[in-house]
Amino acid sequence: MSQNNTDQFFKSTVLGHPAGLFVLFFTEMWERFSFYGMRSLLILFLTTSFTDGGWGWTRENASALFGSYVGLVYLSTMLGGYFADKVIGFRWAVVVGAVLMTLGHASMAVETEFSIYLGLVLLVFGNGFFKPNMTSIVSEMYKDRPEKKDGAYTLFYMGVNAGAFFGILLCGYLGEKVGWSYGFGLAGIFMFFGMLQFWLSQNIFGDIGLKPNKESKARAEALDTDKRNPFSPLQLAAIAFSSIVALLWLVNDPAAKISGGKVNIFSFLGDNGNSIAILSALIVFIVLLVYRFTQYSKITKEKLIAVTFFAFLTIFFWAIFEQSPNSLTIFASDYTDRVLVGNWSVIFLVVNSLITVLPLVIITWVLILLFKQTFKLYAIANIILSISFVIIWAIAIWMLVKDYYTAGLLALSDETLQTLKIDKVTVPLTEVPATWFSTLNSLFIISLAPLFSKWWESKYNPSANLKYGIGMGLLALGMACVAFGANGIEPGAKTASVSMIWLILVYLFHTMGELCISPVGLSYVSKLVPARMIAFMFGVWYLAVAIGMKGAGMFGENIDKIANEHGLSYFFWMLTIISILVALFSILMTPVIKKLMHGVR
Known part of the structure; x- marks a missing residue:
């Protein structure tokens, strides 16, 4: 297949779009499942008391760590995008990112101090490699069909939100109701499934996203006929200074607060060293940005x-x-x-059942359509994807049934209630997870x-x-x-x-x-x-x-x-x-x- 003509991808379609779009749809869905599932638990885990399995942190320290983590996730996309463009290609970047995130979630599930921090670091770099390159593959696939691109991104965005919804719903439920490690671990399991099905189906993308070579780099440069305004050594030094100081600050800010000032990279700048460092980096970057604008x-x-x-x-x-x-x-x-009691409890349980099951039914239907088009060529990838959905259906049904039992809407014997550690109730009662x-x-x-x-x-x-x-x-x-x-x-x-x-x-x-x-x-x-x-x-x-x-x-x-x-x-x-x-x-x-x-x- 040639990357110069993407019409070939439309010879076999699902809902009017290339089957490859739905491979990306499910890969992105599981990545968002893992990202939002873990993120929904992080603050609660850090601030929950030791007796309830958390770390008992103050909200100030938890928010400081959370802010730095999410900020680093977005900064790391620049690093991941650069490596994909110049060195390893979109596909390898996605796989590297998925592997790092899988290891990150597995590390967090261990729940030791070292493993949680290691997990966050792996998730930062994993997101950096993964996040910017999925959309790049979608863009390349529709290069010769721009009129179809809006519809493609709409479908892709649905995958993003479906993953976020189920990640928060199921990881959040397991983390709050069963144990934090189950919530963290579940996020990693589905990231692993997403990586496997992407890797095993990658030939569906033809030449898109392969490792850059001399020919592809020469072709890209030939297409860019605009006048260039390269960065001078001084400008590159300014970018390096701003970037390094900003990264150190993002790490140092929560570290200094959590350690009570014992860990402080910028202590040599005095009591306000943290503020002086980040303001210096910001001023240098703004000056560079303004100067660059004057050159055009x-x-x-x-x-x-x-x-x-x-x-x-x-x-x-x-x-x-x-x-x-x-x-x-x-x-x-x-x-x-x-806490909902009586009719409100019943209404919530019915509504929660509908908003859980209906999206799963729709996505499973899309999955079946994809199978019809790709099963012969990518049987193992499809089997792995189907296994992941069997698991997600099982967890969703288990969650809903457990809620009905807990609310007292399904009759159980006293022995069964005792085994499930559920108190017997005479009025329907439900506690909605935070x-x-x-x-x-x-x-x-x-x-x-x-x-x-x-x-x-x-x-x-x-x-x-x-x-x-x-x-x-x-x-x-x-x-x-x-x-x-x-x-x-x-x-x-x-x-x-x-x-x-x-x-x-x-x-x-x-x-x-x-x-x-x-x-x-x-x-x-x-x-x-x-x-x-x-x-x-x-x-x-x-x-x-x-x-x-x-x-x-x-x-x-x-x-x-x-x-x-x-x-x-x-x-x-x-x-x-x-x-x-x-x-x-x-x-x-x-x-x-x-x-x-x-x-x-």
Whole structure:
């Protein structure tokens, strides 16, 4: 097969798309299962008391580690993307990433101090190799069919959200209800299955994603006819300085807090060494970025400024949105009434059964369609994929049946109840896991994405600035809901019983905000940035996301301090106000940014 013509992939299709897309769909699904499944448990595990199997950390230390971990995940994508482009190719990068993540989850399942830290390091590098290269394979597969690309990414995005949903639902359930190691371990098992089925099916991609050779590099250079503006040795040194200091800071920040200052790489800079180091790195990078902009034509420079503006807004979006696995999960665990009694318990169990089983039925149907097209050529890969789904069905059914037993809706003998360690109840009663609320994001995305897609394609499609303004406004509305719900919690209170409706509303509004901002941002990078600079500006974009992720951790670090002094509601009102200010700033800047974009919508 030749990579120059991708029409060949459409000779045998599933739902109108190449079978290879669905190989990627399931691989990405299991990767997102593992990533979101582990992430949903991390803060809870770290802050749960020793007697309940956790580490008994303060929320400040847990948030510091969480913020650095997620920030490093996004920074590592630049390293993984570089190695894939220049050295090993997309396919090997995906496999290397999957192996590292499998080992990372296995390490975390051991639950010793060393194994947890080792697991996080392996997951950071694994995500870096895996994350940027799956979408690259999709893009290459549709190179000669651009009109089909939007539909392909929509299907691919469904795989992402299906994986996130089941990862949070099942890993979260096992972690909270059975044991932390089961939740961490399950994430690794399905990452391993995803890696195996990808590796055994890789010939379905033809020449796409193979290791770069002289011929392929020469062809890529020939296609890029834009004038180049190479980095000077001094500029490369500035990038190296900023990158190394930022990486050291991300590691040092939680290490210094967790160790009580005993571990501090930047102690030689004085008491404020941590702040001095990261500010120095940031200033050097901003100076370099501004200088680079001056080296291009007026139109190119102004488009780059527009991209940087949106990247700046993105920092605030992710810093507040990513409270989901952080302060919002703590709120769900400690301050929300998650016990449902009587009819409400029955309603929840029925709804939870439907939202668990129906997506599994749909994805299993897609799996059967894929089997029909590929089983003869890739029998072992299909068998492995089917085994993974048999396991996922078994765990899902076990979870639902156990919940019905626990609620007292299925009759069991006293001996069986004692064996299952379930107390006998006379009224239906269900305790909703704290991690369950995070699944709502994926459910709302799958439900609402088609509506937002239609909106963007209509004559009422808002401008870029207005989309960001609406997104940040919805983010503010979500935070206002939880702030209002937390209004009666006294300063210093460690527990409360706030209604679950407030958290459900948070995830509804935050998901709508995400649909306004997340898919739109990367689209503007590809539209506004010249081909020769796309890699550098994607690096800037992922840097902004990484800063936002670390910012989410830094916000979470202060939840106890603020809650003890002013009350928990005050913390969420602060995030609401920040969101409103950013929304207004985005809308007010519309005329300026519209001019800088030079007609790009």
